[in-house]
Amino acid sequence: MNEPSRATRALAIISLIVAVLAAFALCFAYWLTSSTQVLGGLLALALFAAGAGLTLWGRGYMQHEIVEGEREPLASSEEEWNELARDIQTGADTIGRRRFLVGALCAFAGALGIAGISFLRSLVPHVPTKVLWHTPWKHGVRLVKLDGSPIKADELPVDSFAVVFPEGHIDNLSGATNLVRVKEDLLDLPPEQKSWAVKGIVAYSRICTHAGCPVAQYEDSKHVFSCPCHQSVFNVLNGAVPIGGPATRPLPQLPLGVDSAGYLIATSDFKSPVGPGFWSIK
Amino acid sequence: MKKSPLIARLARKFDQEVGYARTLRKEVVRKIFPDHWTFLFGEIALYSFVILVVTGIFLSLLFSPGSEPVIYHGSYAPLDGVPMSQAYRSLLHISFDVRGGLLLRQxxxxxxxxxxxxxxxxxxxxxxxxxxxxxxxxNWLIGVTLLILAVTNGFFGYSIGGDLLSGTGLRIAYAVVLSCPLIGPWLAFLVFGGPPPNPMLLPRIYSLHIFLVPAVIALFLTLHLGILWRQKHTNYPGPRRNDSTIVGSRLWPNYAIKSIAMFLFVSAVLVALGAFAQINPVWIFGPYFGPAVSAGSQPDWYLGWAEGAVRLLPRLNIHIFGHQIPQPFYAGFLLSIIAFAWLYFWPAIGARLLRDKGTHHVLYLPREHPWLCALGMAVLAFFFVLLLGGGDDVIAVLFNSRVLHVRYLFRILLVALPVAAAAATYGFLRLRGGK
Structure with missing residues (x-):
């Protein structure tokens, strides 16, 4: 092994002195500044200098010796293992009517385990199917903007886009809906959905049917929605059928109507669940 | 006679109570550790965990995970008067008003x-x-379990802040769990307490993040190290190294000094990153608000592959007995299960491929088994492409191209790169004198 140079030894000593000084400085710095960079910088310097000092010390002042040791066998000997098995067997043999005891304990543990799993039900606040198939939309509920204002069908310009909520449920994500007005003759909705549009105004759930992000982008030149998370693209004109990206299910369409005051209302809830797909959706 | 130091007298006193001198000398003081830089990764993981626990305790004493809506009136002016969750407000408080808070968070x-x-x-x-x-x-199985736990708890930590980015992540995670056949809806409601956001969610994840998962990690880590201690390290092939020897430096003093220095270096790097490299600037994202989202939403790197899979894997309209199998199920859930199952079964698969079930304490060099290494590189390449694919929108902006074009490129790479990586690895290792 090489004799360490004087430089190594000097550097080792300097590093450790820097470590001590930086640590001392940190004691004061905490009371003087709240700067993340100063506090973190001093702490990092102290830690780094101490690490460097120790490493250099190892090179400069310590013997480095490669040693060879023996590995003892890991496994127990056949004899030891048999002794263990024999003792366990001998002990078990002293228990009378063992089969009944084992059976009873297994039944007990099994039943208790099932009981324990039953308690998990308490962690589920609602029955999923009841929640997943419903939103606050129903017949007669007005469409309102984020500020709570209702929308007159006639005042909505062609090619406009708005985010709307069921009146009184603005904080409810499942009711969040994208509202778009296009030229009426462009619409090519599936037959059963034709009556859900009003004067070229269509409304679709804002929650992506792929992974549940808000479908937040509308491109009016192409009449498509797109989701910024995984880039699913939906055609607004034909019932929000996915035409690109990973989504497979159309965005549910909200059946629209107009109330006596001329404001846009829903005429029912969505006909299929909003949001990402799950097992019981056909 | 010179009096022995206090610590030696206390140690001797304790030895009289339990008698540990022989074990401590043989199993600790004279223990031999092999020297090789590749053996440091596990050590770095261990020390990162120590730093996580220390900084985590500090943060947990300041953070409140509540979902109750509050109006912010703190020292970060741009968000003054903005409604947000208690959790997000306390995150801003830690970041801007607690001395050293942002440093420890980062x-x-x-x-x-x-x-x-x-x-x-x-x-x-x-x-x-x-x-x-x-x-x-x-010990390999325990290690894989630790990987799963580390990723899980990382995601939990990322999720509890109540910021827009983490809220988006929770929505996607919920969609993946919800997509599970048959049990999905119940499983998702059990884990998330209903569709996010809901009042139960953040406190529930917080409890898992600071208590349950770290406790399980600590348990498995102890087991992992215990088994390692009992079995001793492996050695790389070399002179005097065979299955009944161990060659290296002794714990006392050489390895102890090295290891302490290693801990100091890992801490120094993490503290320096925390001080100078901004990470997860939640105040820029704003509070979570259901109908809102931002483009370029990405998870931490270790879940990037799952995000990539959900983007890149094709949409197949799968229906079984009139039931839907959504894309997040096979792209997210199933792929994760296959990936980790493959890791769990690898010792058995590897032994079969090597036609060798014997005990080994001497490692092989990659070039001794070019086929296995080619396989390993193919798997790494596959997950690397998925990881990049998770940022296809960011990459598209970076190179001023269309997301869909980038996506098609990644889909091709997803098949091509693993094949190329395997071929290159095999060729390279054969050239270097493999069999």
């Missing part, structure tokens, strides 16, 4: 990223050198 986040990275590198090293072979199969 160290904690960097440490989580390094923790998973070190575990992954550790597993890669074990894979390419055959350290998964007998008698270390059980």
């Amino acid at each position: 160290i904690h986040h960097w440490a989580a990223d390094l923790f998973v990275a070190a575990i992954v590198l550790h597993i890669v090293r074990l894979f390419f050198t055959g350290a998964y072979r007998a008698p270390r199969q059980t």
Whole structure:
């Protein structure tokens, strides 16, 4: 092994002195500044200098010796293992009517385990199917903007886009809906959905049917929605059928109507669940 | 007679109570550790965990995970008067009003990223050198479990802040769990307490993040190290190294000094990152608000592959007995299960491929088994493309191209790069004198 140079030894000593000084400085710095960079910088310097000092010390002042040791066998000997098995067997043999005891304990543990799993039900606040198939939309509920204002069908310009909520449920994500007005003759909705549009105004759930992000982008030149998370693209004109990206299910369409005051209302809830797909959706 | 120091007298007193001198001398003081830089990954993971616990305790004493809506009136002016969750407000409080709070938050986040990275590198090293072979199969399984726990808890930590980015992440995670056949809706409601956001969610994840998962990690880590201690390290092939020897430096004093220095270096790097490299600037994202989202939403790196899979894997309209199998199920859920199942079964698969079930304490070099290394590189390449694919929108902006074009490119790469990586690895290792 090489004799360490004087430089190594000097550097080792300097590093450790820097470590001590930086640590001392940190004691004061905490009371003087709240700067993340100063506090973190001093702490990092102290830690780094101490690490460097120790490493250099190892090179400069310590013997480095490669040693060879023996590995003892890991496994127990056949004899030891048999002794263990024999003792366990001998002990078990002293228990009378063992089969009944084992059976009873297994039944007990099994039943208790099932009981324990039953308690998990308490962690589920609602029955999923009841929640997943419903939103606050129903017949007669007005469409309102984020500020709570209702929308007159006639005042909505062609090619406009708005985010709307069921009146009184603005904080409810499942009711969040994208509202778009296009030229009426462009619409090519599936037959059963034709009556859900009003004067070229269509409304679709804002929650992506792929992974549940808000479908937040509308491109009016192409009449498509797109989701910024995984880039699913939906055609607004034909019932929000996915035409690109990973989504497979159309965005549910909200059946629209107009109330006596001329404001846009829903005429029912969505006909299929909003949001990402799950097992019981056909 | 010179009086012995206090610590020696106390130690002797305790020895009279339990008698440990022989064990301590043989199993600790004279213990031999092999020297090789690739053995440091596991150590880095261990020390990252220590830093995570230390910074995590500090943060947990300041953070409140409540979902109750509040109006912010703190020192960060741009968000003054904005409605947000209690959790997000306390995150802003830690970041702007607590001295050293932002530093510790950032160290904690960097440490989580390094923790998973070190575990992954550790597993890669074990894979390419055959350290998964007998008698270390059980410890490999524990290691894979630790990887899953580390990723899970990293995601939980990322999720509890109540910021827009983490709220988006929770929505996607919920969609993946919800997509599970048959039990999906019940499972998702059990884990998330209903569709996010809901009042139960953040406190529930917080409890898992600071208590349950770390406790399980600590338990498995102890087991992992206990088994390692009992079995001793492997050695790389070399003179005097065979299955009944161990060659290296003694714990006292050489390895102890090195290891302490290593801990100091890992801490120094994490603290420096925490001080100078901004990570997860939640105040820029704003509070979570259901109908809102931003483009370029990405998870931490260790879940980037799952995000990539959900983007890149094709949409197949699968229906079984009139039931839907959504894309997040096979792209997210199933792929994760296959990936980790493959890792769990690897010791058995590897032994079969090597036609060798014997006990080994000497590692092999990658070039001794070019086929296995080619396989390993193919798997790494596959997940690397998925990881990049998770940022296809960011990459598209970066190169001023269309997301869909980038996506098609990644879909091709997803098949091509693993094949190319395998071929290149095999060719390279054969050239270097493999069999």
